[in-house]
Every structure is written in C-alpha cells, then in structure tokens.
Amino acid sequence: MKTDDLIRALAADREPSGPKPGVALTLAGAAGLILSALLFMWLVPLRPHLGEVMRTFPFMLKPIEMGLLVIVSAVAVLRLAQPGAPYARTLSMLAAVPAIMIAAVAVELMQVPRAEWMVRLAGVHWYLCVLNMVLLSLPILGALLIGLRFGAPTQPALAGAGAGLLAGALAASLYIAHCPDDSQLFVAAWFTLAIAISTGIGAMAGPRLLRW
Amino acid sequence: MSDREAQWSLLMRAARKGDGAAYECCLREIAQALRPRVRRGLSRTGVSPDETEDVVQEILIAVHQKRQTWDETRPIGPWIAGIARYKIIDAARRRGGRIELPIEDFAESLAAEAEPETASERDVSRSLDALPEGQRKVVRLIAIDGASIAVTAQTLNMTEGAVRVALHRGLGALAKRHRNNA
Numbered sequence: 001m002k003t004d005d006l007i008r009a010l011a012a013d014r015e016p017s018g019p020k021p022g023v024a025l026t027l028a029g030a031a032g033l034i035l036s037a038l039l040f041m042w043l044v045p046l047r048p049h050l051g052e053v054m055r056t057f058p059f060m061l062k063p064i065e066m067g068l069l070v071i072v073s074a075v076a077v078l079r080l081a082q083p084g085a086p087y088a089r090t091l092s093m094l095a096a097v098p099a100i101m102i103a104a105v106a107v108e109l110m111q112v113p114r115a116e117w118m119v120r121l122a123g124v125h126w127y128l129c130v131l132n133m134v135l136l137s138l139p140i141l142g143a144l145l146i147g148l149r150f151g152a153p154t155q156p157a158l159a160g161a162g163a164g165l166l167a168g169a170l171a172a173s174l175y176i177a178h179c180p181d182d183s184q185l186f187v188a189a190w191f192t193l194a195i196a197i198s199t200g201i202g203a204m205a206g207p208r209l210l211r212w
Numbered sequence: 213m214s215d216r217e218a219q220w221s222l223l224m225r226a227a228r229k230g231d232g233a234a235y236e237c238c239l240r241e242i243a244q245a246l247r248p249r250v251r252r253g254l255s256r257t258g259v260s261p262d263e264t265e266d267v268v269q270e271i272l273i274a275v276h277q278k279r280q281t282w283d284e285t286r287p288i289g290p291w292i293a294g295i296a297r298y299k300i301i302d303a304a305r306r307r308g309g310r311i312e313l314p315i316e317d318f319a320e321s322l323a324a325e326a327e328p329e330t331a332s333e334r335d336v337s338r339s340l341d342a343l344p345e346g347q348r349k350v351v352r353l354i355a356i357d358g359a360s361i362a363v364t365a366q367t368l369n370m371t372e373g374a375v376r377v378a379l380h381r382g383l384g385a386l387a388k389r390h391r392n393n394a
Contacts, residue, residue, distance in 0.1 A: 001340060001355060003243055006269050009355035010276040011236035015380040017280045082281045083294025152278040154298040211302075212278070 021081040021151035028147025029074070032140035033170055040136055044178040058182035061104055065187070066176065069097045069169035069195075077144065077166050080159040081151025094165075101192070104184035123181035126190045132178075133194035136171035137164070141202055145209050153210050160206020161199050168195030216245065217289040224279075224288060242275065243268055246296055253297070257304035271299045273387045340382075342389055347382030350375055 018024070053059050072093050079087040112120065123129065144163040153159035172191050181187075220238055227235030250271070251264045274295050282291045340348045349368055353359040361379075365372045 001269075003265060003269055003272070004240070005355040006272060007236060007239045007243065008358060009351055009379065009383060010239060010272060011232050012354045012361060013276070013376075013379050013383055014230075014232070015376055017277065020280050020283075082283060082286075082291070083278075083298065084290030084292070085283070085286060150280075152274070152281045152295060152298075154294045212274070 018150050021147075022078055024150035025074075025078060025081060025144065025147040028143040029140065029166070029170070032143025032167070033174075035139035035143070036136045036171060036174060039139060040174045040178070043132055043135070044175075047178050047180055050177060053182075056182070058184070059176075061100075061184060062176045062179075062182070062187060062191075063173065065097055065100055066169050066173040066191075068100075069094070070166065070173060072096070073162055073166040073169055077148070077159065077162040080153050080155060080162050081148055083152050083154050098192075101184060101188045105188050108184045117185065120181075120183035121185045121189055123183065123186040123190070126181075126186065129175070129179055129181070129186075129190050130194045130197070133168070133171050133175050133191070134197050136174055137167040137194070137198035138201075140170050141167035141198060141205075145202070145205060148210055149212070152212060153206070156206040156210035157203050158206070159210055161203035163206070164199040164202020165195065167202065168198035171198065214289070216241070217287060220292070221284075221288045224282065225284060228279075228284075239272055239275070242292060243272055246271055246292075249296065250300060253300040254304065257300065259304050259307050263303065263307065267300060267303045270303065270387070271296045273383065274299055277384070277387060340386075343382050343385055347378045347385065350378040351382040351386075354379060 019027075047053065072090060076087055076090045076094070079085040079090055108120070109117065141164055144167055145160065148159055148163060151159075172195060220241060223234045223238035223241070227238055246268050247264060250267050251261045254263055254267065255261055275292060278295065282288060340351055343351065350364055350370075353364045353367060354361070359367065361372050361375050364370075365375045368375070370378075
C-alpha cells in the first residue's frame with residue numbers, strides 16, 4: 001500500500017482513539033488502589049489508637065513523605081506516558097523525599113542513644129512490613145501498567161519503573177495505617193527497600209508489557 | 213515553535229473537532245517531514261534506507277492510534293518526534309540494527325525539511341494480503357480506490373457502522389502485524 005493510500009484510510013477511520021492518558025491512568029490507579037485497600041484490610045489490622053497517633057510528629061512524617069512521593073511519581077508517570085513530554089525535572093524532584101528522610105534520620109540519630117539504634121531499625125517486624133508493602137503494591141502496579149498501555153510510553157523501562165514507584169508509594173501510604181513503627185530509621189530502611197522492589201518489578205515489566 | 217509545527221498543531225486541533233480533511237492534510241505534511249529524518253535515522257542504526265517508507269507508515273499508524281496522547285497545551289513537534297524516534301528504534305531492533313539513536317538532531321529539526329514519497333513504485337511490504345477478507349475489502353476500497361464510508365457500505369452491502377468497525381480493526385491489524393514480524 002502506498003503511504004498516500006494509508007493516510008486516506010487513517011483519515012477515514014473516525015472510531016474513537018481511546019481515553020487520554022491522564023484519564024486512563026487515574027481510573028487504573030483508583031481501581032488498583034481499591035483492590036490493594038481490600039487486600040490490606042484482609043491482610044493486616046489497623047493500628048490501634050490510629051486516631052490519636054496520627055497527631056504525633058514522628059507519625060506525621062510518614063504520610064508527608066509518602067504523599068510527596070505519590071504526587072511527584074504520579075506526575076512523572078503521566079509524562080512518561082506522553083511522547084515528547086519533558087520528565088527530567090520531575091524525576092529530579094523525587095530527590096526531595098530521600099532528602100527529607102536523611103535529615104529526619106540524622107535528627108533521630110542525634111536524639112536517640114546509640115544502644116537503641118538497632119532496635120528502632122528492626123522495629124516490630126521489618127520483614128513483614130517489606131513483604132506486605134510489596135504485596136500491596138502489586139495490584140496497583142498491574143492496574144497502572146494497563147493504564148499506561150492507553151498512553152504511548154517511549155521509554156518502557158522507565159515508564160514501568162515510574163509505575164512501580166507510584167504503586168510502591170501508594171502501597172506504603174496504605175500500610176502506614178497498620179505499621180506500628182514510627183522511627184525514621186525504620187522508614188528510611190524498609191519503606192525504601194519495599195518501594196525499590198516494586199520499582200524494580202515495574203522496570204522489568206515495562207519493556208515486556210508496554211510495547212506499542 | 214516553527215511555522216510548520218504551528219500549522220500541524222492547528223490542523224490536529226481541527227481534526228479533533230471532526231475535520232477529516234484537516235486530519236488528512238496533517239498526516240500528509242507529517243509524512244513529508246518524516247521521510248528524510250527516518251532515512252537518516254535508519255542509516256545511522258545500520259538499516260537499509262529502502263525501509264524508509266515502511267517505517268514512515270508505521271509512524272503514521274502510531275500517530276493515528278496514539279493521537280489522544282498529544283496534550284494540546286504542549287508543542288506537537290516533540291510529540292511526533294518522540295513517536296518517530298521510538299518507532300525507528302523499534303524497527304531497527306526488529307531488523308537487527310543498532311538501537312541507539314541520538315535524540316537531539318531529531319527533535320529539533322523535524323519540522324525543517326520535507327520530502328515527498330519517492331517516485332519509485334516499489335510497493336512497501338505493508339500489504340493488505342494478511343488481513344481477513346472482510347477487512348481487506350473495506351481497507352482496499354477506502355485506501356486505494358478512495359471510496360467514502362457510505363460508498364463502501366453500498367458496494368459491499370454492509371452498514372456504515374460495520375464498515376467503520378472493519379476499517380478500524382483492519383488498520384489495527386496492520387499495525388500489529390508489523391509489531392510482530394517485519
């Protein structure tokens with residue numbers, strides 16, 4: 001077929017071209033989040049006295065950090081779904097989250113006696129925390145990858161990683177409602193590890209699932 | 213933004229409001245601008261320039277199928293360049309070429325030059341033969357014979373809705389076939 005002929009056929013095709021990436025990703029993310037919230041309720045109980053704990057400073061840092069991560073990574077994913085949309089500056093803004101964590105850890109190390117550092121780092125059950133957060137991220141990651149297929153990610157590995165990062169941050173945000181550990185040492189180690197794992201899964205899934 | 217990009221942007225906006233002629237014009241302009249870039253991109257990745265027209269067609273189908281991913285508040289040039297670059301790398305990978313492609317020269321001057329389809333009558337490999345019969349007839353009538361949806365429906369004794377669906381699916385199948393082999 002000649003290119004002119006192809007163009008004629010393309011122009012004649014007026015079937016709708018699917019939802020915009022922002023709409024598709026929002027719906028997919030919301031669906032995944034609902035699934036993960038159900039999984040969360042089945043998996044672990046809410047933290048006792050959550051209402052009171054919520055107003056204490058060491059607790060509050062967690063939703064602030066995760067909320068920031070959610071917002072910035074969501075913007076990055078949306079941009080990575082659209083060819084030609086700049087994303088480098090958005091990615092560089094992600095550095096704000098580890099910066100906050102490092103500062104908070106430094107403050108904690110200064111305030112807490114050395115003997116207690118390891119206790120705080122290990123928390124109540126760090127391995128369960130990592131495992132649960134990774135599990136909770138999977139439905140969200142799956143949904144976001146489906147959402148990304150409605151976009152046109154020109155860097156599938158990076159887009160997948162972004163989806164994994166967003167899924168991990170959302171899963172961690174859910175898990176905050178259970179996690180009894182408020183130490184920033186704990187958060188900086190295990191939240192980070194769990195989110196890194198979901199980011200890695202996304203990066204590996206991207207090139208396989210996001211081709212178009 | 214260059215004049216040419218501004219024009220594409222206008223045409224694409226009109227197309228989104230349902231102006232089919234503007235859309236066709238937009239795709240033709242984009243095809244002309246793509247050709248020299250695609251040829252250069254392919255030769256840089258070690259793929260024969262004979263594949264140019266084939267890859268241009270792949271890019272056009274992608275632009276069509278992914279047209280909802282252009283955000284009207286952003287310049288259209290980088291959007292098209294992004295799709296083109298992705299498809300050139302994809303084509304090179306499937307044809308065993310190198311897969312690195314510097315972005316700079318590509319994104320900047322996409323809009324600067326133009327080249328009509330070469331006079332060589334070599335029919336590109338994107339043939340309709342692989343399509344199921346119903347889709348093939350519809351695509352052939354509309355693409356090659358230039359028939360309208362209504363005329364095609366009459367000729368093939370189908371409803372216009374069925375023609376639209378067959379056309380849409382046929383184009384989707386053409387794109388998919390190319391992703392899977394080539």
